[in-house]
Amino acid sequence: MSVSVSELMKTPLNAAHRALNAKMVDFGGWDMPVQYPAGILAEHEAVRTRAGLFDVSHMGEIRVKGPGALALVEHLTPNAVSKLAIGQVHYTAFLYENGTFVDDLLVYREGEEEFLLVVNAGNSDKDFAWVQQHAPAFDCTVVNESPATGQIALQGPLSLDILQPLTKTPLDPIGYYFFTHGEVAGLKCLISRTGYTGEDGFELYCAAGDTEKLWNAVMAAGTPKGLLPAGLGCRNTLRLECKMALYGHEIDDTIHALEAGLGWIVKLDKGDFMGRDALLAAKAAPAPRKLVGFKTLEKRDIARDHMPVVQDGKQIGFVTSAAPSPTCGINLGLAYVPTELAKVGGRIQIEIRGRAVDADIIPTPFYKRAK
Amino acid sequence: MFPADLKYTKDHEWLKPAGDGTALVGITHYAQDALGDVVFVDLPEVGETFEAGEEFGTVESVKTVSELNMPVGGEVLEANATLADHPEAVNEDPYGKGWMVKIKLAGDLSGLLDAKAYEALVGAESH
Numbered sequence: 196m197s198v199s200v201s202e203l204m205k206t207p208l209n210a211a212h213r214a215l216n217a218k219m220v221d222f223g224g225w226d227m228p229v230q231y232p233a234g235i236l237a238e239h240e241a242v243r244t245r246a247g248l249f250d251v252s253h254m255g256e257i258r259v260k261g262p263g264a265l266a267l268v269e270h271l272t273p274n275a276v277s278k279l280a281i282g283q284v285h286y287t288a289f290l291y292e293n294g295t296f297v298d299d300l301l302v303y304r305e306g307e308e309e310f311l312l313v314v315n316a317g318n319s320d321k322d323f324a325w326v327q328q329h330a331p332a333f334d335c336t337v338v339n340e341s342p343a344t345g346q347i348a349l350q351g352p353l354s355l356d357i358l359q360p361l362t363k364t365p366l367d368p369i370g371y372y373f374f375t376h377g378e379v380a381g382l383k384c385l386i387s388r389t390g391y392t393g394e395d396g397f398e399l400y401c402a403a404g405d406t407e408k409l410w411n412a413v414m415a416a417g418t419p420k421g422l423l424p425a426g427l428g429c430r431n432t433l434r435l436e437c438k439m440a441l442y443g444h445e446i447d448d449t450i451h452a453l454e455a456g457l458g459w460i461v462k463l464d465k466g467d468f469m470g471r472d473a474l475l476a477a478k479a480a481p482a483p484r485k486l487v488g489f490k491t492l493e494k495r496d497i498a499r500d501h502m503p504v505v506q507d508g509k510q511i512g513f514v515t516s517a518a519p520s521p522t523c524g525i526n527l528g529l530a531y532v533p534t535e536l537a538k539v540g541g542r543i544q545i546e547i548r549g550r551a552v553d554a555d556i557i558p559t560p561f562y563k564r565a566k
Numbered sequence: 567m568f569p570a571d572l573k574y575t576k577d578h579e580w581l582k583p584a585g586d587g588t589a590l591v592g593i594t595h596y597a598q599d600a601l602g603d604v605v606f607v608d609l610p611e612v613g614e615t616f617e618a619g620e621e622f623g624t625v626e627s628v629k630t631v632s633e634l635n636m637p638v639g640g641e642v643l644e645a646n647a648t649l650a651d652h653p654e655a656v657n658e659d660p661y662g663k664g665w666m667v668k669i670k671l672a673g674d675l676s677g678l679l680d681a682k683a684y685e686a687l688v689g690a691e692s693h
Contacts, residue, residue, distance in 0.1 A: 234602060
């Protein structure tokens with residue numbers, strides 16, 4: 196350990212996590228809970244069957260506002276921002292000119308000329324600098340609201356039942372990937388029906404100083420219904436089962452949006468944007484590699500992040516994320532493999548501690564909730 | 567947390583001598599807590615022999631994997647078969663039902679830590 200705990204950044208909920216006896220880890224420079232005493236399996240199961248509450252205050256928030264705001268966000272991201280209604284949110288990315296990732300993010304349309312961009316904690320400073328660097332050509336202001344903003348994510352099938360008694364805002368009419376503003380437990384919030392777990396749920400953004408009150412209110416309302424505080428450990432297994440990308444794993448500055456399987460956020464016909472030329476060229480030529488889902492065949496063969504995919508003793512690809520899946524009961528993962536091998540039903544080999552073990556390519560997402 | 571009748575390694579294994587030249591081996595409470603939920607324990611076959619410090623298996627949790635190293639040299643007399651279906655025993659009862667192998671001791675125990683020395687080591691790591 197080179198960084199002492201005192202040098203790590205802390206969210207407004209740091210004391211609350213410690214009071215809950217969370218196991219804390221260094222996550223991209225943030226002192227964050229990886230799990231609470233219940234453990235990753237119990238927290239994962241709570242989110243799939245009841246509800247879990249996550250601290251995601253470490254995420255970055257960038258507000259872009261002004262007559263040129265729409266044009267700036269259209270320029271910086273591949274998804275069709277002009278199609279967003281006020282109160283709607285979508286998943287997208289910041290891309291370099293070569294089509295690889297600066298980061299992935301959510302874009303919230305707050306008004307005709309106002310957008311809230313929610314980015315990864317570890318990339319927050321880089322992202323803010325990236326937006327600032329491109330903003331001068333557009334008539335808009337760019338504000339980093341991260342330090343002033345807290346965020347918690349209530350995820351799981353009981354989320355609506357737990358949250359509704361705490362707010363006068365009718366929650367049921369908020370569609371998936373829509374949001375509104377309202378009060379929760381008397382505290383001003385942006386209430387967003389989004390998440391990173393594959394379950395129904397709400398992400399609540401509030402003033403940093405209100406975060407602990409909001410957390411405590413939701414915990415109190417949810418605990419009788421089986422809500423558990425949930426850490427980064429189960430956040431990772433939950434998102435992996437749903438094949439949701441994680442920066443530094445499935446996506447980074449060496450991987451472009453199409454090979455990552457994120458063609459659905461790339462609207463090549465929307466007009467010019469950063470990375471469009473490279474992605475047009477990539478679309479014309481067959482991609483040499485593709486992201487696939489796999490399961491290993493033996494219980495003892497548990498692949499992990501960054502392990503090599505091998506063929507005849509040579510590395511031909513790599514695992515991006517892998518873990519024993521709590522919901523599916525199998526050892527699964529995601530990997531980049533040569534396109535000619537990237538077929539469901541095909542077999543690949545993964546090198547696990549010096550042993551090449553068989554894995555089958557299977558359909559993704561590994562888990563999908565019943566509607 | 568640190569039973570006095572056990573010997574410990576700095577890699578967080580424990581060894582419990584039976585007094586008849588055999589001993590049980592497992593991982594400590596500190597180790598299981600650091601790993602989190604254990605989902606699989608890969609153990610050796612009966613009859614395999616290992617040197618002190620040699621890897622004899624692995625323990626996999628949801629988030630990570632850790633090598634199991636033999637506290638002293640010895641031959642495996644038995645591997646804990648119940649861990650195949652109940653790996654959670656390592657978390658729930660690391661010094662009891664979560665034992666991993668029974669060995670015939672081939673070396674002496676003088677290189678191992680007693681409970682006090684292990685407690686001091688773990689205290690130093692967690693602060």
